[in-house]
Amino acid sequence: MPRGRVESKARDEIFRLIVERELAPGTRITEVFLAEKLGISRTPVRIALRELIAEGLLERDSTRGCIIPPLESEDMRHVFSLREKLEGMAAAQAAEHASPEDVKSLERILEEGAEDYTGWRREAFARHNEEFHRRIARMSGNAYLEKYIGECFWRSQIYVFFFDTFFLFGAEKRTLEATPYYGTSFTEHGDILAAIRERRCEDAGRAMERHVRASYTLLVKKP
Structure with missing residues (x-):
């Protein structure tokens, strides 16, 4: 699968996990966890996470991972x-x-x-x-x-x-x-x-x- 399509797939799958509430607010997620869950390499996952953080759907945490923003x-x-x-x-x-x-x-x-x-x-x-x-x-x-x-x-x-x-x-x-x-x-x-x-x-x-x-x-x- 071309690189761009893999990155797009990673982004779409992470988005789906949030919409379907498989990832709860406040949950910390890592590249390793998502790569294993989605069955793809870490590089497209890393790129997808950066995009989702930039858009506000995810937050970066202090341990090189990211979290689903808590509900406040x-x-x-x-x-x-x-x-x-x-x-x-x-x-x-x-x-x-x-x-x-x-x-x-x-x-x-x-x-x-x-x-x-x-x-x-x-x-x-x-x-x-x-x-x-x-x-x-x-x-x-x-x-x-x-x-x-x-x-x-x-x-x-x-x-x-x-x-x-x-x-x-x-x-x-x-x-x-x-x-x-x-x-x-x-x-x-x-x-x-x-x-x-x-x-x-x-x-x-x-x-x-x-x-x-x-x-x-x-x-x-x-x-």
Whole structure:
């Protein structure tokens, strides 16, 4: 397998272990452990870990390993409040600068994400959700917004993976009691897209702020 594909596979598999909660918050992981578990060499694992640390999904510890960030209420409040402001600014600027191709790309992401959501494909949905938010950050045309949104997005998603019922329950437990919080959050993406498509800058910014704030509020009110 070409080197790039091995590194991509390592990254995808580590991500899956976190989404499926096989690695718990606060867990220390090492290159050796992951290489053995995934059946690949340490070099692509090392590269994948560096990428995930840079993105905020993992933290480096003092022993040359890394950890899944622990879940702390104050940290969650901080990261979501930062996302609210940064992504609100990005959405407003995206509405100003978006090209027809940009809008089409967001429409495609939402369409594919909806299929993942209704099919209860958690890992795929998480990736489409990331793509939606990161694409809007890129569309803002502000490299600093894109950089800082990228750094805090996955950190916030750790809380989603471990608190949101969409990720806590599998398709076999799709009951009224397991109605996913993400249902409300996901539909809000359409409001953001509409405002960007119609170049309503202030509305796009406010819709994104409401969306991020609502996600935080639902997680805080978890059963």
